Every structure is written in structure tokens, then in C-alpha cells.
Amino acid sequence: MELRNHPLRQRLNDEVHTRPPIPLEAPALISFIAYTRDDHDLEAERSHLAQLYERLGLPIEPSAEATHLIIDCGRFKLKWEMHGEFSTYTFFAAPLQAPRSGETALGAAPADWVQAIPGQVIAAAHIEFLTNTSPTPTEMVWQLSGRGDTQIISQIAGEAAWLFTDLRLHDGFSQFTVIDESLGRQRGGRTIQRLVEIETYRLMALLAFPVAKAVGKLLNRAEAELAELIDRMVSAATPLDERTVLADLTRLAAEVEHSLANTNFRFGAAAAYYRLVQQRIADLKESRVSGYPTIKGFMERRLAPALNTCAAVAARQEDLSARIARTSQLLRTRVDMELERQNQELLSQMNRRARLQLRLQETVEGLSVVVLTYYGSQLVQYLAKGSKELHHLNTDVITALSIPLIAGLLAWGTHRMRRKLAAEEGEAH
Known part of the structure; x- marks a missing residue:
């Protein structure tokens, strides 16, 4: 098979x-x-x-x-x-x-x-x-x-x-x-x-110790800078101040994330190697000779503190990255709220301008009715003059009577058109 x-x-x-x-x-x-x-x-x-x-x-x-x-x-x-x-x-x-x-x-x-x-x-x-x-x-x-x-x-x-x-x-x-x-x-x-x-594994694990020392210096500076940026964020009085703090915070976040990317593997490998060291020591099944240290005791006194330092620096680096992310989120929220407030003010100004424009438009519409009424009455007058010889009508009386009629028709037509446009806009929304 x-x-x-x-x-x-x-x-x-x-x-x-x-x-x-x-x-x-x-x-x-x-x-x-x-x-x-x-x-x-x-x-x-x-x-x-x-x-x-x-x-x-x-x-x-x-x-x-x-x-x-x-x-x-x-x-x-x-x-x-x-x-x-x-x-x-x-x-x-x-x-x-x-x-x-x-x-x-x-x-x-x-x-x-x-x-x-x-x-x-x-x-x-x-x-x-x-x-x-x-x-x-x-x-x-x-x-x-x-x-x-x-x-x-x-x-x-x-x-x-x-x-x-x-x-x-x-x-x-x-x-x-x-x-x-x-x-x-x-x-x-x-x-x-x-x-x-x-x-082998104890020395491979200790490769992370010099890295931890170098990262520790970076973390000391970055933590102090983060505290300063938080103070600046609290005291920021203008949107420009907040944007400046956000730019500095973004730069600091990039530095810390760059350090994380460069050291994360080394710290993880150190922890894995240290676990192997501990396992191999357990497999040795040591018994202590009076007056002398064992491999296990030596590693617990000499190797463990160094590896614990590496683990602490790795955790501290992760914590700093999370704190920077939270601070950045808080600052972005403040900036977004300020932008929203500015947008609301802008919309309010646009609404006022729209209302003003509507009033001007209504005024113009009224003037348009007057102008159109004037030209319409002139046309009626010309027609009356042309038919004067036929009907012996008084052209001035005809013109005067046509003015309110023309004005009423124009006002009614304008009002109806406005209602139709408003209805179409309501259906669109």
C-alpha cells in the first residue's frame, strides 16, 4: 500500500x-x-x-x-x-x-x-x-x-x-x-x-546585554523628552503649538519604533537562549559540593541579572512605545476637536452668508419684478398706441391698468418657481 x-x-x-x-x-x-x-x-x-x-x-x-x-x-x-x-x-x-x-x-x-x-x-x-x-x-x-x-x-x-x-x-x-x-x-x-x-547558549544570550545598555541610554532620553512633550501639550494655547508638539511626538515615536525593529529579535533570542541554558542546567542534575558553587548557582548570580536587565529594557521599550502611542492619540484627538470647532465656525459663517445671499436674491427678485413690470407696461402702452385709431382707447388708462396685473402675474410666477425648486431640493436630500 x-x-x-x-x-x-x-x-x-x-x-x-x-x-x-x-x-x-x-x-x-x-x-x-x-x-x-x-x-x-x-x-x-x-x-x-x-x-x-x-x-x-x-x-x-x-x-x-x-x-x-x-x-x-x-x-x-x-x-x-x-x-x-x-x-x-x-x-x-x-x-x-x-x-x-x-x-x-x-x-x-x-x-x-x-x-x-x-x-x-x-x-x-x-x-x-x-x-x-x-x-x-x-x-x-x-x-x-x-x-x-x-x-x-x-x-x-x-x-x-x-x-x-x-x-x-x-x-x-x-x-x-x-x-x-x-x-x-x-x-x-x-x-x-x-x-x-x-x-554556547549563555554567550549567545549575553549578546543582548550590550544592546540593552545602548537602548537604555536611548530610553532615558526618550522618556525625558516624552515628559517634556506632555507638558507642552498641556500648556499648548494655539493650534500651531499643538501641531508643533504633534510633529515632535511623531519624530520621537519613529525613533522608538526604529529601536524596537532593530532590537526586538535580539531580545527575543536572548530570552530563548536563556531558557535553553536553564533547561540544560536542569538536565545536568547537579549536586552541590560543600564550599563551591554549582553551574546553576553561578548562572543565577552572574547570568540571570544580565538577562533580567535585557528583559526589563525590552519591556520598558515596549511600554514607552505604547505610552507614546497613547499620547499621540490624545494629542490627535485635541487637534481633531479643534479642527471640528473651526469647521463648525466655517459652516456657521457659510450659513450666514447663504442667508444673506438669499435675502439679497429675494431683494433682486423684487427688483426684477419691478423692472419686468415696467418693461411689460411699456409693451402694453405700445400696443395701446398702435390700436388707438381703431378703438379710440385712452392709452394711459390701459397702461395704468396693466401694471398691477403684470406685477401680480410676475410675483405669482416667481413664487411658484421658488416653491418648485425648494420641493426638488427636498426630494434630492
Whole structure:
């Protein structure tokens, strides 16, 4: 039986199986680098990976749609993952020297190829994954106890392993030491992956912190300007003053909306990354070692305040935009009411002019009746003079008698015409 599949079914099903952790068994070395990536760097990145395939003599090259690869390079393994804003390169190698000697998995990779990876490094870490025999967790705690800098020591994975780090950069890399007690290959791979994800996501989340500082300065100035504009709006005495305030308010609204458009994604991404950090820390299942902070405690003291600042600035920016919109609406209402008042005055003036024009028209109509009566009586007089010889009529008497008759007919006709026009206008409305 053949079923009609959705065109995205296979891709969606494969998505939950992407980026699997590589099973690890101690001892092992892991080096991790995350590069921020622009859209135009994607083809360069795939081309760079293809160069590694060619360099190693591997027959298969990455496809144009691949989002993760695991490449067996002999001396080391490389796991490449493509994310929305960054790409990660994780190198795995077996140690050749004694533990704590400074050996890294990155040392097994071609240095020139690593240096030519496109993008900018946002996170990098070296991880030593050791057995619990040399050194033992107790020896590690004793070695680190005399250091003045803050050391993070905790038991993770339900006390199946020990974690040691200070989350500081040493020659550009964070340093982690994980001592395995009873992890197993699968849990070991998942634990290492959670650590590198915590390191990456915490730094990606902190990308919003400098943005929040810059936006905070803008908000301080914009809020002070908004308060000043509100005072000017209250004290505005003329329509010109209100229009000036509205123009300044529109300019301020454009600045804030421009800032929102530029920073909204960064603040939203920071919140999403921070949630991932919290989830990965919960997945570590840490247990506290007396006298030392845990990853969770460190993040709550150091990372959480920065991300809370970003969230507060984002909310403050949204609130300022809403306040400006409300103030603009209020001012536009005032301007509209003033325009309506002016329009009412204009209509009143037009009504007065129309009434005056109607009176003038009625006066002109009266004069027209007089003029037409005069010309009509003249016509009657001419007719009477022409027929005088026939009927021996007095032309002056005939003319005098015709005047009121002509005037009455004209007045009646004018009145009837006015009523007809008024009726037609009423039907039109």
C-alpha cells in the first residue's frame, strides 16, 4: 500500500534525530568552537568543509541541505552543526599524554584549516573527560582549593560524574574537566553535549546585554523628552503649538519604533537562549559540593541579572512605545476637536452668508419684478398706441391698468418657481 505523504514528513521526522550526541568513554579530549555566521557565510562554510573532505581523501562531500555532519578524520572526529545564528565545530580525540598536561583535541586537527573557518568565534572550550583514577575527584578538589579565582565544582548526572571549571577564558578557551565515575558511553556523550550547549547558549544570550545598555541610554532620553512633550501639550494655547508638539511626538515615536525593529529579535533570542541554558542546567542534575558553587548557582548570580536587565529594557521599550502611542492619540484627538470647532465656525459663517445671499436674491427678485413690470407696461402702452385709431382707447388708462396685473402675474410666477425648486431640493436630500 502506498500512502500520500506530506512533502515535509521525512524532513520533520528526521529533525528530532538531528545533532545526536557522540557516545564517549573516558579518557577523551573534546574541543569545541562556535562561530557566528552571516547568511553569506553559509556557502563559504560548506565549501570549507568540502576542503576538509578533499584533504582527508574522503569520497563523500557535504550536501547543500546538510545541517550536521560527523566526520571521522582518523586521528580525530569532527562534529559540525549548523544553527540559526551560529555553527559549531566539536573535535574529539584520544589523549596521547598524561592528564592535565595541556593536551587538547584541537591539537590533532589541521591548524591552518581551523584558522580558516569562516565566521567569528563566540564560544570556545576545551574539555578533559577523565576516569576517576588519575587524578581522583578528591585530588582535583585539593589541587583547586588553593586558587584564589572562583572555582565551580559539582557532581553531575545524578552524582555519576564530577565537573570542574571556572568559566574563564584561558588562551581564548574555557576549560572544563569532567571525571567519570559511572556515566557510561551514552550518558557521557549527552553530558559533554550539555556542557558545550550551556557554554554556547549563555554567550549567545549575553549578546543582548550590550544592546540593552545602548537602548537604555536611548530610553532615558526618550522618556525625558516624552515628559517634556506632555507638558507642552498641556500648556499648548494655539493650534500651531499643538501641531508643533504633534510633529515632535511623531519624530520621537519613529525613533522608538526604529529601536524596537532593530532590537526586538535580539531580545527575543536572548530570552530563548536563556531558557535553553536553564533547561540544560536542569538536565545536568547537579549536586552541590560543600564550599563551591554549582553551574546553576553561578548562572543565577552572574547570568540571570544580565538577562533580567535585557528583559526589563525590552519591556520598558515596549511600554514607552505604547505610552507614546497613547499620547499621540490624545494629542490627535485635541487637534481633531479643534479642527471640528473651526469647521463648525466655517459652516456657521457659510450659513450666514447663504442667508444673506438669499435675502439679497429675494431683494433682486423684487427688483426684477419691478423692472419686468415696467418693461411689460411699456409693451402694453405700445400696443395701446398702435390700436388707438381703431378703438379710440385712452392709452394711459390701459397702461395704468396693466401694471398691477403684470406685477401680480410676475410675483405669482416667481413664487411658484421658488416653491418648485425648494420641493426638488427636498426630494434630492
